[in-house]
Amino acid sequence: MAWLTGWTYRKKVTITGQSGAGTNYQVLFKVGETSGATGEDFDLEGNSTSFPTGKDVGGDLRFTAADGTTLLDFWVEKITGTTPNILAYIWVEVSADLGSNQDIYCYYGNAGASDYSDGDDTFVFYSGFDGGSIDTAKWNTALQVGTWSISAGRLKGTDASTFRLPSKNPVLSGMSTWAIEWIGEGSTNYAVAVCSKVDNTGLFTSGYHTLATIPLDLIYIYNEGAGNSGGAYNYLTNTKYKAKQFYDGTNLEFKVYLEDGETLASEYSIADGTPPANNYIAPRATGGITYWEDLFVRKYLATEPTYSSTNSEESLQLVELSDTINLSDASNYPEAILADTITISDSLINDIAHYATKIIRLDSTNMLIVTDTDPAEI
Template sequence: MKTRTILLITLLLLSTLAVYATSSPKPIASGQVCTTFPDCWNYRKKITIKNNVDKDLTDYQINITVHYGSGTDTNYDIYLNSHSQTDFDDIRFALPNGTLLSYWNETLYPGDNATFWVKVPNIPALGTTDIYIYYGNPDAGYAGSGDDTFLFFDDFSEDLSKWTIISGTWEIINGELRCTVDSDYSYIRANYFITDAAIHVKIRVGTAGYYDNGGIIARYMDTKNYYAAIFYPDYSGHQHRLIKYTAGDFAELAHTSAPDDTNWHKLVFVLYGTSLGSWLDGNYEISATDNDHSSGYVGLRAFDTNHHFYFDDFFVRKYVSPEPTISAVGSEENRKDVTITLTPYNIALSSNDYFIAKYANDTGISIQHLTNGTNTLNIWSDFVNITLISYLSNSTARYLLDAPTNGTADFEGTIYPYTSLD
């Protein structure tokens, strides 16, 4: 029978190695690169997300815009006080326990702002959840992934293996999807089936002409049954429309004006029960209610006479109405390195022993027991790990010893707490 030993160990705070002021990032030794999360990130802010519907949301994609300079944080706009890289490659999102979250950078204006989508694992019904944005690491590279973040994603950097061509000529040219219309209408559908969702795509026409139009199809079953959000950039009509086909019969559900140019535009089509809506560049909102189609595939449609339509950054995400909102953004915190020693030394260890540790907690410091991205403190001798089990009080925590063999070890390690700059 395996014995469990309870040891009382006092964590003695030896010295504060460094406190990083708002104007100076953590110094990195010459020739060294620091990319271990979160050890090498110097700043973070807490983001509180509120669920506005009475059901739990899982793996929901949240839109966040970050600004390089200083300003007042508001819903969806977070200012990094010139502490991030100018290209925002060091941005990371994580849960309070340090678990990294999937994310993707949609737009980038170096030195100014960038827009990210973050997949949040759980937001309780009518409740809130907290995540953190980390930044301030000059060595970090971009680590986002559209495939990991969304239900369906294609930036057309590879091939069309995720799609089924229905009609027309669809091909990837220089990282963009180009449609050459061979008949009245050209269709391509993604190999992804939806009921409710938000569908995003960038769209432009090569040369605008009479009746040229293209857009998103959804709840598509065949060319005679589907909904569509369509962009008409031609110089005679230039409209943004919601339409449907049911058993081959066409009906317009809503329309408004649209730009008459050949620039890139962002088209969004949302479907939630019988509610349909569409945005073009965040403006020209149109909506309708209809119950003809409840589910189907997503895809793209184009029509023109002698021109090409181009598409890029197509993705599908979860959607509810009203959507979750950012209800609060915390003050900027910077990393403060603290070296601690666990005493006494030379304690006999057995695998899976428990012990309780009491530590001195400086005012304003929330100690995060994180080393190399895991909830562990390293014991340098014999490669023994101490894993945090639970907090017993504000200054006491319970740990589990993981030793491959019985033996002795000197307990010493470094923890990385954060302290508010306010």
């Protein structure tokens, strides 16, 4: 099995597939810095040189397909705990067809690795609301209703009446099922709210509208303007909630969690086998000030592919020094290298062609191969 160049450790991770999942499905893994991390799927045994320390901080981690080298996109949603027992919540977009069980690899142990966490590459649609202004490539500010801005890494909407911000593109186009997730916070009327399958103006009566109301303490689901309510809960002002909207081809379900994303506050669903024909999404609220952060759209099945198991840690203890060996005399020890092509040269030895060499390497199956040249046979 090929090895990702530059990384010292890896673990094989097995995913339980589900019929119909297809390719490029996003799977959530809970990865521990060490075995002391609470709630882990698997851990890296303290061998990551720069374990993720926050949202969208990938550290030295890489995920690959089953071939060991094809990189997979991933995004670090959040971390909990403190070092050395940090737990990272990591979404990985798996390129293989998860209609059946599949293996991937998690690599770690590379002090020179760059950050590879990227929400845009991982999800069907992602908006982290970073920077100082609204990303007009993702959101259609020309058709916004109300006042919208970016405030401390969050989308902020405010108006005395209904306000909305439609997506620039029909992000749900071609998706017969989907999940939309985000974190929301409201000051007076709404705790969390997002419209889906709406037209390009974001008008809630043109599609679905899922919301949790603070004053009424209920979940409302509107289907092209027709309202349905349930899921009673005492929502609080100025409090973050994790919201998840799911459509499985038959039912539209809305779940609201506490900020940890694990503790369910309330849920409600309606049956609808024929969703609206529109494909835009839109944050929406009425009155007061409402915030959105880390909004993403991903693939979804009612029974999702999930983490199954992890093999024991594998290690590759090679030292990368050079792709050139300089020879001086027979008393020198050979250098360790990691390269596809080896050049042997030295200005002090005239008869370079008759110098004995010993090359020790691993083949494609990690078997040790020793190549020893004898000057008498050259």
